[in-house]
Amino acid sequence: MRTPAEQGLSGELKKLSATGGARIVALREAAAKAFNDNGLPHRRVEEWKYTDLRTLVREALPISTPAQSVVVEAHARLLVDTEVRRIVVANGAVVPELSGFADLEPGLSIQPLAQALAAGSDVVTRLGSLEPGRYDAVLALNTALAVDGVVIAVAPGTVIERPIHVAHVFSGKAAASFARNLVVLGEGASLTYAESFEGPEGAAYQVNSATEFVVADASSLDVVRVQEEGASAIHLSTLLFEVGKDVKLNAFGFTSGAAVSRTSLYARLIGADSAVSFNGALLLKDRQHADSTLFVDHQTTGCESRELFKHVLDDSSRGVFQGKIVVRQPAQKTDGRMMSRALILGDDAEMDNKPELEIFADDVACGHGATCGAIDDDLLFYLRARGIPLKEAQSLLVQAFVGEAIETVANDALRDALVERAETWLKARA
Amino acid sequence: MPAVQETVEQVRSIDVDQYKYGFFTDIESEKAPKGLDEDTVRFISAKKNEPEWLLEWRLDAFRRWQTMQEPKWARVDYPAIPYQELYYYSAPKQKAGPKSIDEIDPEILATYEKLGIPLRERDALLGIESTGGSRVAVDAVFDSVSVATTFKEELAKAGVIFMPISEAVREHPELVKKYLGSVVPVTDNFFATLNSAVFSDGSFVYVPKGVRCPMELSTYFRINERNTGQFERTLIIADEGSYVSYLEGCTAPMRDENQLHAAVVELVALADAEIKYSTVQNWYPGDSQGKGGIFNFVTKRGDCRGDRSKISWTQVETGSAITWKYPSCILRGDNSQGEFYSIAISNGRQQVDSGTKMIHLGKNTSSRIISKGIAAGRSDNTYRGLVSAHRKATGARNFTNCDSLLIGDQCGAHTVPYIESKNSSAHFEHEATTSKISEDQLFYCRQRGLDPEEATALIVNGFVKDVLQQLPMEFAVEAQKLISVSLEGSVG
Numbered sequence: 065m066r067t068p069a070e071q072g073l074s075g076e077l078k079k080l081s082a083t084g085g086a087r088i089v090a091l092r093e094a095a096a097k098a099f100n101d102n103g104l105p106h107r108r109v110e111e112w113k114y115t116d117l118r119t120l121v122r123e124a125l126p127i128s129t130p131a132q133s134v135v136v137e138a139h140a141r142l143l144v145d146t147e148v149r150r151i152v153v154a155n156g157a158v159v160p161e162l163s164g165f166a167d168l169e170p171g172l173s174i175q176p177l178a179q180a181l182a183a184g185s186d187v188v189t190r191l192g193s194l195e196p197g198r199y200d201a202v203l204a205l206n207t208a209l210a211v212d213g214v215v216i217a218v219a220p221g222t223v224i225e226r227p228i229h230v231a232h233v234f235s236g237k238a239a240a241s242f243a244r245n246l247v248v249l250g251e252g253a254s255l256t257y258a259e260s261f262e263g264p265e266g267a268a269y270q271v272n273s274a275t276e277f278v279v280a281d282a283s284s285l286d287v288v289r290v291q292e293e294g295a296s297a298i299h300l301s302t303l304l305f306e307v308g309k310d311v312k313l314n315a316f317g318f319t320s321g322a323a324v325s326r327t328s329l330y331a332r333l334i335g336a337d338s339a340v341s342f343n344g345a346l347l348l349k350d351r352q353h354a355d356s357t358l359f360v361d362h363q364t365t366g367c368e369s370r371e372l373f374k375h376v377l378d379d380s381s382r383g384v385f386q387g388k389i390v391v392r393q394p395a396q397k398t399d400g401r402m403m404s405r406a407l408i409l410g411d412d413a414e415m416d417n418k419p420e421l422e423i424f425a426d427d428v429a430c431g432h433g434a435t436c437g438a439i440d441d442d443l444l445f446y447l448r449a450r451g452i453p454l455k456e457a458q459s460l461l462v463q464a465f466v467g468e469a470i471e472t473v474a475n476d477a478l479r480d481a482l483v484e485r486a487e488t489w490l491k492a493r494a
Numbered sequence: 495m496p497a498v499q500e501t502v503e504q505v506r507s508i509d510v511d512q513y514k515y516g517f518f519t520d521i522e523s524e525k526a527p528k529g530l531d532e533d534t535v536r537f538i539s540a541k542k543n544e545p546e547w548l549l550e551w552r553l554d555a556f557r558r559w560q561t562m563q564e565p566k567w568a569r570v571d572y573p574a575i576p577y578q579e580l581y582y583y584s585a586p587k588q589k590a591g592p593k594s595i596d597e598i599d600p601e602i603l604a605t606y607e608k609l610g611i612p613l614r615e616r617d618a619l620l621g622i623e624s625t626g627g628s629r630v631a632v633d634a635v636f637d638s639v640s641v642a643t644t645f646k647e648e649l650a651k652a653g654v655i656f657m658p659i660s661e662a663v664r665e666h667p668e669l670v671k672k673y674l675g676s677v678v679p680v681t682d683n684f685f686a687t688l689n690s691a692v693f694s695d696g697s698f699v700y701v702p703k704g705v706r707c708p709m710e711l712s713t714y715f716r717i718n719e720r721n722t723g724q725f726e727r728t729l730i731i732a733d734e735g736s737y738v739s740y741l742e743g744c745t746a747p748m749r750d751e752n753q754l755h756a757a758v759v760e761l762v763a764l765a766d767a768e769i770k771y772s773t774v775q776n777w778y779p780g781d782s783q784g785k786g787g788i789f790n791f792v793t794k795r796g797d798c799r800g801d802r803s804k805i806s807w808t809q810v811e812t813g814s815a816i817t818w819k820y821p822s823c824i825l826r827g828d829n830s831q832g833e834f835y836s837i838a839i840s841n842g843r844q845q846v847d848s849g850t851k852m853i854h855l856g857k858n859t860s861s862r863i864i865s866k867g868i869a870a871g872r873s874d875n876t877y878r879g880l881v882s883a884h885r886k887a888t889g890a891r892n893f894t895n896c897d898s899l900l901i902g903d904q905c906g907a908h909t910v911p912y913i914e915s916k917n918s919s920a921h922f923e924h925e926a927t928t929s930k931i932s933e934d935q936l937f938y939c940r941q942r943g944l945d946p947e948e949a950t951a952l953i954v955n956g957f958v959k960d961v962l963q964q965l966p967m968e969f970a971v972e973a974q975k976l977i978s979v980s981l982e983g984s985v986g
Contacts, residue, residue, distance in 0.1 A: 110567070393903060393904075406915075408915065408917075408918040408920075409918065410918060411917075411918050412885070412916075412918075413918060414914070414915065414916045415913075415914075415915045416912070416913070416914045416915075417911075417912075417913035417914075417922075417924070418910070418911065418912050418913070419909075419911060419924070419926070420908070420909060420910050420911075421907075421908060421909040421926060422906070422908045423898075423900065423906060423907050423908065424903075424905075424906045425900075425903065426900035426901065426902060426903050426905075431925070431926055432909070432924075432925070432926050433923075433924060433925045433926070434911070434913050434922070434923075434924040434925075435921075435922060435923045435924065436913070436915045436920070436921075436922050437919075437920065437921035437922065438918050438919055438921070
């Protein structure tokens with residue numbers, strides 16, 4: 065039985081874009097076929113056990129149309145005070161008049177995906193090359209339907225000081241928007257990449273975003289994501305990493321938006337001796353549902369991976385963390401640690417943790433931990449005994465709790481902005 | 495950290511090729527016709543002289559089983575089980591109902607003697623006196639039937655009912671009817687439903703109110719006949735304020751073909767009662783090339799039905815080609831407790847997928863999970879567990895610790911925990927640590943003159959002790975022999 069949403073999406077998949085050359089067209093067709101064959105995942109599909117898209121995505125919305133740049137400008141609020149190079153993507157399409165394509169640092173190239181596809185840019189040969197070898201409905205839809213996004217390439221040895229911020233904004237009537245981004249770092253390059261997502265409170269729009277990161281040997285990449293979609297939105301995103309040797313990669317995600325969100329992260333560690341970390345802070349309330357699913361694949365020796373996720377769950381919200389560290393047989397000397405902690409504030413909140421290890425190498429140090437519970441009464445008492453009101457005391461403790469994850473962001477300006485986002489959330493709560 | 499030579503050798507010594515209990519007892523047996531249909535179910539029921547309601551219960555299970563699919567989610571890979579090629583009932587031929595131990599076929603007695611299980615109470619006493627331990631009552635199950643149950647009278651004096659379940663059906667139908675299938679429902683899962691249809695023997699224990707069972711109870715399961723499956727069913731009920739400790743052991747001959755073992759164990763603990771259930775599972779694991787061995791698909795579940803009740807599972811899993819086993823606790827009563835201690839060792843081409851479920855329903859319930867997995871050879875060892883707190887389970891607590899160790903580079907160790915909390919006051923902690931021995935501990939020991947190997951052995955002993963010390967004395971010795979393996983470097 066196909067759901068109305070699946071039928072609607074299959075309808076959209078009949079009219080695929082023909083740009084980008086034979087390879088890209090074949091990718092789109094294969095993805096569309098995979099979706100038509102397999103449909104949306106449901107709770108019987110292990111990776112989607114806690115996020116049943118067949119019930120959560122009730123209808124397929126029409127694909128979004130470009131928004132007026134004045135409207136977009138009014139809506140783009142996230143990280144506006146931060147010193148960054150901003151590229152604005154509205155309803156899945158780059159808005160050149162709001163984006164900083166001018167005065168690029170030497171060695172840096174930024175272009176809209178639509179333009180790169182039309183021009184047959186070299187860098188596009190990497191598009192789609194990081195897809196995992198198995199069916200992921202969200203990614204398949206993105207591959208089939210996304211026609212624009214941002215393509216960034218940093219030449220070998222180039223250090224880009226100023227962070228690049230891709231601001232995804234949704235405006236207008238409820239629709240589905242798809243964006244595909246590609247970030248390619250040459251050997252020894254360095255970049256801080258931020259992406260944010262926001263949209264109107266009332267509209268039940270859907271966002272499907274995917275970003276591929278090709279991180280070459282000895283390069284250094286910092287990724288910061290802020291997801292503050294409108295309260296009725298559905299946000300589905302996929303992050304794909306291919307990590308070379310001696311790489312330093314640090315990715316952090318802040319989530320407080322959307323009614324339903326899911327972020328799937330796939331990281332393939334193909335070079336030796338790299339250090340990667342994937343962290344997140346999620347602040348949820350009302351009936352929000354947020355799912356973070358990680359798949360870290362250690363394919364070679366000597367890599368270190370760290371994952372730290374902090375959930376704060378108020379009201380009847382639900383947090384889901386699924387993390388899988390795979391250590392393949394050649395990946396000796398792997399050091400992997402995964403930690404998920406949840407602070408449950410609301411009586412009806414729910415946390416589902418599933419940290420997994422799959423290990424085939426014997427000389428490794430891997431571990432995971434997961435905890436969930438309420439705020440420590442002793443700590444609350446300590447603060448209240450000093451005259452701090454309950455809500456404020458809770459706020460302080462929550463700040464300290466998520467602070468540990470936010471601290472992992474290296475860029476000062478972005479970190480400060482994130483701390484401020486967490487404070488805003490807590491203030492709204494009080 | 496790779497295993498040191500000593501460990502590797504110790505593991506080899508318990509390798510699958512070293513299986514000691516692989517002999518076969520040549521004894522005439524009576525079997526049900528090959529294959530499984532309603533007639534097989536009727537045959538088994540008739541053999542056991544069962545009342546009509548139980549036959550209907552079995553037939554209902556059988557009909558439901560036919561509509562079910564074999565589960566595929568576990569991390570095990572095995573050839574299709576030819577359900578129609580198996581014998582579902584096999585019993586050694588003997589005169590109806592041996593009155594005393596002397597009427598039992600001497601071949602069977604010899605078998606148990608060879609396995610080190612004393613069936614004569616006199617022998618048992620003699621044997622135990624020399625080791626100075628307590629006595630153990632044994633129910634010996636040979637293929638599909640129970641051949642002997644010891645210390646029955648003495649237990650009866652205390653009011654404890656300990657007998658084969660087939661006898662309990664006739665003698666205590668009200669208890670069996672009330673509790674059978676109340677913890678593991680007929681349609682719980684594919685293998686439990688199959689068991690419900692064709693279960694043959696197993697133990698039945700009832701401990702009355704306020705009674706502390708005067709001795710350890712145990713069942714020794716032996717698969718002997720070729721091409722048979724063993725489908726035992728155990729039901730233990732601890733009435734209010736009672737206590738019982740139950741041990742279970744299992745072995746089978748070495749054969750090239752795989753044999754199926756699909757058991758169901760149900761435990762019911764009423765208010766203030768405590769059940770301690772220990773298993774040393776040593777079914778034939780197959781040879782080093784993965785030929786033969788038992789397919790062990792077991793559903794074990796305990797229901798802490800009353801307030802302040804407690805159920806504790808301890809298992810040492812060393813045998814079976816495939817292990818699919820998740821002893822679980824339903825913490826229904828307020829302040830009830832569940833425990834799961836496990837050591838799972840896989841070697842050769844064994845595949846283990848085992849763990850537990852702790853389902854917190856009552857208030858202030860607590861659970862504790864300690865799991866140690868060791869994978870060697872070309873085996874795969876998976877811990878799969880669920881801890882969940884229901885909306886009403888205020889104050890639920892759980893602590894989980896699972897460690898695993900890989901010896902050799904051809905094996906795999908995996909951890910798949912599910913932790914679901916629907917209650918803000920629930921407090922769950924899960925850790926799957928790399929139990930690589932801490933440098934500090936090693937340094938401390940070496941400072942005192944121990945060489946690295948000795949230091950490692952010492953620390954490792956402490957490491958497995960968590961689980962070993964949960965075993966009753968009688969089993970601890972056997973278990974220790976099975977796992978004199980050091981765990982000096984391990985992965986979660």
